[in-house]
């Protein structure tokens with residue numbers, strides 16, 4: 001049976017932060033559903049590891065540091081018109097408010113907020129999109145709910161992306177572009193090891209999840225795929241929470 005409303009066959013999709021975690025899983029799953037991928041990140045070796053796991057042909061990998069404006073411009077210049085964009089690259093640093101400093105905060109904002117804003121803007125200015133394209137922003141439940149002390153810088157950076165996503169949904173609808181966000185709870189990826197949770201805190205934290213586990217990158221990838229596919233053709237301006245039930249509480 002070939003019926004599959006979630007198919008990505010014939011779609012060209014750019015995924016940022018594809019050298020690790022959620023971005024890598026999304027790239028691999030998208031390739032299995034027929035998409036042609038352009039994957040990007042800073043670390044060549046890890047990006048190659050993703051690249052070699054992609055199914056199908058015609059994929060591209062582009063090294064870029066999205067905190068550098070020239071890299072954003074170069075990326076937007078070299079890509080073909082897109083059917084899908086996944087603004088996924090992100091970093092975290094947890095610090096109690098009294099230890100927040102400008103360097104860390106600016107770094108987080110550049111990566112998590114300014115990079116997706118300006119990459120999306122450049123792609124639109126350069127008309128690197130096809131009609132019925134879908135743009136997906138990877139936010140976080142930390143951008144919607146205040147769940148963890150020490151997460152102010154990260155939470156603010158992701159809350160701003162939720163807001164930007166809604167403006168893009170409104171402004172780009174006449175171009176036929178849909179814009180949505182995916183807001184994951186904690187997902188097992190290298191990113192969570194950059195936080196400050198001890199093993200004991202981690203176990204206590206997992207116990208709060210109704211489904212009693214953290215997510216896997218694939219759990220999030222499948223939500224992203226729904227938003228990239230034509231199955232979500234009437235969905236724009238929405239935030240899809242994927243969090244093992246944490247937000248119920």
Ligand SMILES: NC(=O)c1ccc[n+]([C@@H]2O[C@H](COP(=O)([O-])OP(=O)(O)OC[C@H]3O[C@@H](n4cnc5c(N)ncnc54)[C@H](OP(=O)(O)O)[C@@H]3O)[C@@H](O)[C@H]2O)c1
Pocket residue numbers: 016017018019020021022023040041042043044046047064065066067088089090091111138139140141183184185186187188189190191192
């Ligand atoms: N894991 C979680 O619990 C969780 C929960 C909610 C939301 N999220 C969000 O999900 C997204 C993916 O996170 P993850 O868990 O998969 O993290 P990850 O495994 O640490 O991956 C982060 C990705 O972002 C890329 N990246 C970081 N800074 C970059 C820069 N300046 N320029 C270009 N690429 C950059 C990294 O690639 P290079 O180092 O190779 O550049 C890497 O591919 C992030 O936006 C994160 O905030 C994660």
